[in-house]
Amino acid sequence: MSRPSMVLVEPNAHRVSGHHHGALVALTRAVPGALVVALNGITAESRSMIEAAGCRITTRARGPAAVVLLAAAIGAAAVADLGLAVFASRRWPTRVRRVPHQVTALARCLAEAAAVRTARALAGPAAPVIVLSAGEALHGLAAVLGGPHARFVHEINTTEDLPLRLLGRAAQPGLSRALVLAPTEQVCGDLLARFPGLRCQVRPFAVADPAERLTSSERRAARAAFALADDQTAVCLIGGWWPSKDIAVLDAALGRLTRPLHLLVIGDPLDRAVLQRWQGLPHIRLHAFPGPASQARIRTVYAAADAAVVSRRMGVGKESGLVADAARLGVPLIVSDHDPALTQRLAGRDWARLFPAGDSGALAVLLDDLRAHPPSRPGSYAAADIGVPTAADQGAFLTGLHHL
Template identity: 55%
Template sequence: MTSGVLVLVEPGAHRPGGHRHRTLAALAQAHGCAVVVTPYGLIEETAAELHAVGARPARPAGGGAVLLAAGAWLEAAAAGGRRALRRCPVWVRRVPHQVSLLARCLVEAACVRAGHRAGGADAVVVVLSASEALHGVAGWLGGRHVRFVHEVVTTEDAPLRLVGALAGRGARRVVALAPTEAVRAELAARFPGLPVRARAFAVADSSDRLVEEDRQRARAAFGIPPGQTAVCLVGGWWPYKDLDVVDAALHRLRVRLHLVVAGSPLDDRVLDRWRDLGHVRLHLVPGPFLERQRREVYAAADAAVVARRPGVGKESGLVTDAVQFGVPLLLSDHDPALTALLAEQDWVRLFPAGDPGGLTAALSDLAGARLPRPSLSAASALGVPTAAEQAAFLTRIDLQEMTR
């Protein structure tokens, strides 16, 4: 794929939260005249940002509209199936998830077709949050495109593998990008004919860096007095996050701490336990939050806490947040590749994954001496591109070169 009109497809742009909105808006701004395809609409904040930078919206039409309608119908059926079958054996519960994979494929194909139609012959279509399955089918039905696959959650069962095999030639129209080497290796093993390489999804620009005025304003808004220690715990409590370690570490802690928790879903029972701790003051920002709220949460914190279960190899948007905003990090050593990159960074305090004592020690030390902020070059050292670098990379991808 050579340089041309950049078409950004984000099927989840109607849902608040996550890092998709920031990346979508940043890439559109960096490219200057991007086309954006969001099949289910946009949240108001992102819509305003895209309008301000002149991004052109596009919608599936004709055959693409048929694919979109079919995908939406299948997803609704899958949602109903998940509710109806939740008490059935695992092999039965997998069926609705397989239907969801097919539904996502049809929606992606519809959006890719719309992108080529709106962007013209030189369009470079990029699906920012693509499904982990049926890559060749999406290429066969939709056309040439680049797809960011963030993780492999649901694998293909035999019927979908057969569908994928029948559309095998469609994989020649696709380049898959995985945000980490671990995800790239898993995709390469599952889809031997799929061109796939590791490339960070997140982008970071120094203009986003928080300043002292941001910090003072945020701490005042949360009611955190000057000189008192505060950390943030950002994002939904998904199974790959080790909240048991955080819970145990807070109960062992013997210093006063402000804890800012933001995201969805959360566990109210755990939050209630933390409220009962006399040395911890909890500040809650529930539900999916907007970008301005994300900035405020990080601005209030002396460090961000990231605790994951051993072996998790997906990209951490929270690490990128820390780099982007200039906030120190307390990080579990769950991912050897990430640990190797950060081991010598003075703004990071690593603790053993699964070890609440290690996190307690890190929190206690933070109360005694603040960590330095990440340098302006930290993003580059971690391989996180700027939005301009990412847009340039995406519009220069040569499909034939990558398939050799």
Template identity: 55%
Template sequence: MTGSLVLIEPYAHRPGGHHQHALVALARARPGSLVIAPHGITREATTALRKARARVITTPIGAVAAVLMMGSSVAAAVSAVVLRTLRSSRWPRAARRLPHQVTLLARCLAEASALRTARIRAPNADSVVILTASEAFHGLAALLGGQPHLRFVHEVNTTEDLPLRLVGRLARRAEARTIALYPTTAVAAEAAEQFPRLAGQVRTYAIDDGTERISLSERTSGRTAFAIPDDEPAVCLVGGWWPHKDLATLDVALTKLHHPLHLLVAGHPLDEPTLNRWRQLPYVRLHLTRGPVGEQFLRLVYAAADAALVIRRPGIAKESGLVMDSARYGIPLLISDHDPALTAALQDQPWAHTFTAGDPTRLAEALRATTSTPLPQPGPDASRLLGMWPATEQADFFTRTHARLLPKEPRC
């Protein structure tokens, strides 16, 4: 399969994260593909996409797409104003959910605008995929966008309240024009409770072409860049400190250390009071990089570390881009057992050390074990163990799955 794809990425304007990696890898696999970034795109991603011979569109094409995008912008602005107004927890829960409901509508209208643009600019594409889709309004996006498509739903942050459910029901029949892709079975089950008629399939989002493992020379460069001696252990903590991450447990665990440990922190947002406490700890050597970082600098952070630390609250079962990074970069992993399915997959892997979620003593023991006996690097089979596919196979999967949405040719 060599036809072009339409890749819609509403988060292409956000630096860091894993949106750009998948976007660029898929564009490389299918030269000539169309990338639609309704909210803009980072310079780094634009440069990589041009090298991949992809076409990039950041503004709506056509009157309908422009009106839909304008409606999305208005809804997003209203959501921001309402959110500032309702910051106080004294408001009723229904009122505090209002800005998130408006955000769902804004995301739907932006998706529909991008789908309308795709109809005009790539009517014969092999597949149309929203790589980071909203968890709601699946049918409405397909109806307003007028385009059969696949949609990657990474997590369910919020659900439709009654007014939005009524709007969604008006477009319920249009759900037949889209197929949802879920990165884990847990996300699929959660979404199915809200949308039992929506066709869905579990498919890992992250991509690994087997060409990104960090080399020995990069490891040397990473240690040198952060001034970490070869005989001193280092662990990296990558990504913003979002509510699903359990930094409180790490906060306590670090106080239990009795040997030096270099901790590389890179991401946004971060909590300054917590960082200040860590700076005062006698055995913690903090290396801090604020803000989202590009992939090249991210490789440097991973290269300097003996292991990557992934720590989440119990029950969080969405796909972890950091776990996938660990496998494709070839970095050992320290991970909480927050997700039973992921824990089972990693159970017998020597490169992954699992500790009890929410237990600072167990985490401290895991950190001490890493300082005394470094974990081996994951082998080349680690990515497939986690369900990752090469970009060419992911693109072929998109084409085959999208074909299920197209009208069947009549038999002679």
């Protein structure tokens, strides 16, 4: 069996939700013969697409070191879960409540190292190994234990407390063996501030190809599935309600509407109490689908919508997979100006309507005006215009990281 030209490690491949699936599948289509390492498992949907692209998948650790590292990771994750249950109450000091999150960071590091070891055992020393959804801590330790690799770090949620910092210092030489790829300048800057000596390069994670655009027939079928008439307006809210998203602004805006609006909500986690409140609003017709969703289902929701809504808190500077999705699929966008860099890229685009982050009144005006003055649909090269590479370009870039 021939050696793969690239190895893609995806720790989150077992999770149905998340934009990592789209990037993973697109990259395997762009680089036939790539190897995918998914030691936590992989969804049936992703597996079938990756195998159809002619790529191999392994979900088993290979080699004694990888087996030991994975067993340690599983044990650490179990300890972290127990700690989260025991120390969940706010009666515990913050420092104590942070301990399970520190153990989770260590577990992720050990699992990544096991995956990189597995990749080296199967692909040899020449093929670049890329961890697509890497942890935000212990970069040097992951390289010392696993070997040279590149790692996409999407955001920083957990900082290193003293025990992890000591581990990081002990593994300081490993920083030269890991190349961190950050999707935005802000994430890269935050990483460099926390980890002096880290090699960090800005590189978008999301990929987009013109062939992925929604077709007119898909849009008609999707709107029919939701019983949407041609003269009815629908917007979609995609993905789980994580702390970076400002759902409160949308909540307030929906209460201000003066015209009917269909709201398509899909993702996990969602706040069911908020959904119930929206269900009772006079101008809202809610279509809610809580829980993990397949990529096919998400595509259908995008297809039925006249626009996608992205509302984030001011200062959030991580990459928005939802903005990339809108450009990739050809869906108009209503988005907050939370990130100056993103706002600059979207300024003047006739398919994007921006509102001040935190301003529910401005968002309500845009939603009320959507039917009378609909935005244009993004053109075939809208994604490229805002800096999202094609899968082929991304594959060529990652394959070129053979010097790691």
